[in-house]
Amino acid sequence: MSVLKVEGLRKAFRQVQALDGLTFAVEPGTVFGFLGPNGAGKTTTLRILAGLARPDSGTAFVAGHPAGPASPARRLVGYLPEEPRFYTWMTATEFLRDYVAGLFGLKAEEARRRTAELLSLVGLQDAAHRRIAGFSRGMRQRLGLAQALLNRPLVVLLDEPVSALDPAGRRDMLQLIEELRRTTTVLMSTHILDDVERVCDSVGIIQDGRMVTVDERQALLDRYATPLIEIAFRAQPDRVAAWAEQVRRLPGVASAVSNEALVTIHLGTDEAADQQVLAQAVASGMPVERFEHGRPKLEDVFLRLVGQAKEAA
Amino acid sequence: MVTLLRKELREQWRSNRLLVVAAVLVAMGILGPLTARYMNEMLGSIPGTPEGLEAVLPPPTAELAVSELADNLAQFGLILALLVPMAAVVGEKTSGTAALTLSKPVSRGAFLAAKLLALVVTFGLGISLAVGAGYAYTGMLFAWLPVGGFAQLAGALLIYLLFYASLALLASTLMRSQLAAAGLAFGLALALGVFGTLPAVGTLLPSALLAWGRSAASGVPIELPWKALVTASLLIPGLWAIGWAALRRQEL
Numbered sequence: 001m002s003v004l005k006v007e008g009l010r011k012a013f014r015q016v017q018a019l020d021g022l023t024f025a026v027e028p029g030t031v032f033g034f035l036g037p038n039g040a041g042k043t044t045t046l047r048i049l050a051g052l053a054r055p056d057s058g059t060a061f062v063a064g065h066p067a068g069p070a071s072p073a074r075r076l077v078g079y080l081p082e083e084p085r086f087y088t089w090m091t092a093t094e095f096l097r098d099y100v101a102g103l104f105g106l107k108a109e110e111a112r113r114r115t116a117e118l119l120s121l122v123g124l125q126d127a128a129h130r131r132i133a134g135f136s137r138g139m140r141q142r143l144g145l146a147q148a149l150l151n152r153p154l155v156v157l158l159d160e161p162v163s164a165l166d167p168a169g170r171r172d173m174l175q176l177i178e179e180l181r182r183t184t185t186v187l188m189s190t191h192i193l194d195d196v197e198r199v200c201d202s203v204g205i206i207q208d209g210r211m212v213t214v215d216e217r218q219a220l221l222d223r224y225a226t227p228l229i230e231i232a233f234r235a236q237p238d239r240v241a242a243w244a245e246q247v248r249r250l251p252g253v254a255s256a257v258s259n260e261a262l263v264t265i266h267l268g269t270d271e272a273a274d275q276q277v278l279a280q281a282v283a284s285g286m287p288v289e290r291f292e293h294g295r296p297k298l299e300d301v302f303l304r305l306v307g308q309a310k311e312a313a
Numbered sequence: 314m315v316t317l318l319r320k321e322l323r324e325q326w327r328s329n330r331l332l333v334v335a336a337v338l339v340a341m342g343i344l345g346p347l348t349a350r351y352m353n354e355m356l357g358s359i360p361g362t363p364e365g366l367e368a369v370l371p372p373p374t375a376e377l378a379v380s381e382l383a384d385n386l387a388q389f390g391l392i393l394a395l396l397v398p399m400a401a402v403v404g405e406k407t408s409g410t411a412a413l414t415l416s417k418p419v420s421r422g423a424f425l426a427a428k429l430l431a432l433v434v435t436f437g438l439g440i441s442l443a444v445g446a447g448y449a450y451t452g453m454l455f456a457w458l459p460v461g462g463f464a465q466l467a468g469a470l471l472i473y474l475l476f477y478a479s480l481a482l483l484a485s486t487l488m489r490s491q492l493a494a495a496g497l498a499f500g501l502a503l504a505l506g507v508f509g510t511l512p513a514v515g516t517l518l519p520s521a522l523l524a525w526g527r528s529a530a531s532g533v534p535i536e537l538p539w540k541a542l543v544t545a546s547l548l549i550p551g552l553w554a555i556g557w558a559a560l561r562r563q564e565l
Contacts (some may be wrong), residue, residue, distance in 0.1 A: 047412075047564070047565075050416040051415070051416060052412050052415060052416055052564060052565045053564040053565070054564065069415070069421065069561065070420065072418070074416060074417060074418045075418045077416070079413075079416040081409060081412060081413065083409065084409070084413060085408050085409030085410050085412075085413060086410065086413070087320070087324065087410060089324065089327040089328065090323075098316070098319070098320075099316060099320055100417065102315070102316025102319070103316055103317075103414065103417040103418065103419050104417060104418065105418075147413070151417075
């Protein structure tokens with residue numbers, strides 16, 4: 001049974017149709033990447049699931065309970081907004097142990113133990129008794145994750161959890177999210193494709209409030225990502241650019257983009273096209289430093305699907 | 314609910330709001346009897362004061378002290394009652410803390426009720442200390458009046474101030490910015506002040522309780538204005554209920 005189920009959600013803000021019949025489901029124990037460009041409807045969906053907003057029509061279920069402002073589903077959910085805000089006059093311990101644990105009705109001993117566990121998990125144990133006002137953005141994001149996990153939720157909703165963090169903060173946060181797979185289900189919205197590739201098992205791509213596709217990450221890559229070749233020449237960039245232009249016209253080549261002496265070529269479905277490209281490279285007379293098949297990326301799938309969805313619209 | 318109330322009270326304390334409310338009210342409570350006692354002497358000592366002015370000023374009496382005390386607390390208390398709750402809800406909505414709290418299993422009614430109860434505690438404490446200080450100064454400077462009368466004055470002032478604090482809390486729930494909330498709260502208070510001058514309306518408003526409290530503290534009790542008490546008893550929870558109904562429909 002799906003732990004999250006979204007059926008035909010529609011939501012408009014005046015003239016803007018934020019969600020337009022959005023439907024998808026998330027299986028338990030997975031990290032689901034909710035991927036889409038800015039304004040695609042990711043945050044609106046998460047706010048509906050967290051019980052902070054209502055859809056105009058359609059329903060969102062959390063473990064079978066309809067989500068909403070008075071729904072029991074809120075006991076089962078942990079929610080981290082994109083920019084979590086706190087009562088900055090509280091310390092991290094006060095916020096988790098006295099406030100959030102109290103809202104979930106945890107007993108004092110359990111609240112104390114859980115707070116210590118979580119502060120340690122997110123690496124804030126040294127800042128446990130510091131006022132939140134003095135926390136950096138990364139620390140606030142980690143505290144936000146801790147509060148989202150305090151009730152041992154069935155589902156954790158993370159809205160762009162790493163978009164505002166520096167590289168080290170991003171790495172740490174993604175590592176934490178990866179570890180959550182063992183204990184809970186994660187729905188993570190993001191527009192950063194590398195993060196999805198790194199931690200997500202399943203991916204849903206949303207565009208203009210509609211789900212473009214949902215599948216397991218690898219299945220999506222296998223299905224949509226086109227083969228890729230990278231060729232590095234030892235030659236003048238203008239010669240390389242001219243060669244790339246010539247290759248682009250070959251049958252079976254979807255695109256060829258040059259950057260200085262490097263050419264990135266996306267192939268279509270014709271498996272023999274790479275042989276033709278190799279032959280053209282040799283025939284160009286330019287010394288080839290490197291010729292390799294690149295790994296198809298989710299970025300390619302995303303750009304392709306979002307592009308198709310735009311064209312269809 | 315207990316967690317929410319504890320947070321509200323802790324916030325009142327940490328943000329010094331409790332201290333400021335208590336300090337301002339206590340200062341006003343002390344100033345009432347002091348002004349009544351020394352105003353004539355102060356005016357007399359100022360060079361150039363017109364001759365005979367002291368004769369037209371009321372003589373310093375315990376009744377005058379009580380009257381000054383009640384007026385000071387009602388006027389300055391009203392300003393505090395409109396200012397203190399101004400950001401209570403709208404501030405949390407705009408900062409995002411309301412969303413963080415209300416994504417947890419907390420009812421929006423409890424969220425709002427905790428804020429109202431915190432106002433009861435803040436103003437209850439402030440008024441108790443202020444009337445207590447006023448009682449002590451009136452006793453020391455004039456005569457020791459019955460404590461029960463001052464308790465009645467404190468009750469009347471508290472109900473009066475809580476009514477306006479509830480009004481400001483409602484404004485804070487309905488509006489999308491603190492400025493708009495302040496504008497609505499002051500506008501409603503002004504409108505009530507104007508309508509309150511109509512005798513038929515004035516006897517119904519919580520301000521009618523002030524005369525009863527003042528008389529009781531002066532030792533000359535008058536009949537309790539039941540209508541005003543009933544109105545206040547209905548309006549304070551009624552304003553909360555309107556706010557709750559509005560907050561339930563709002564998206565965060």
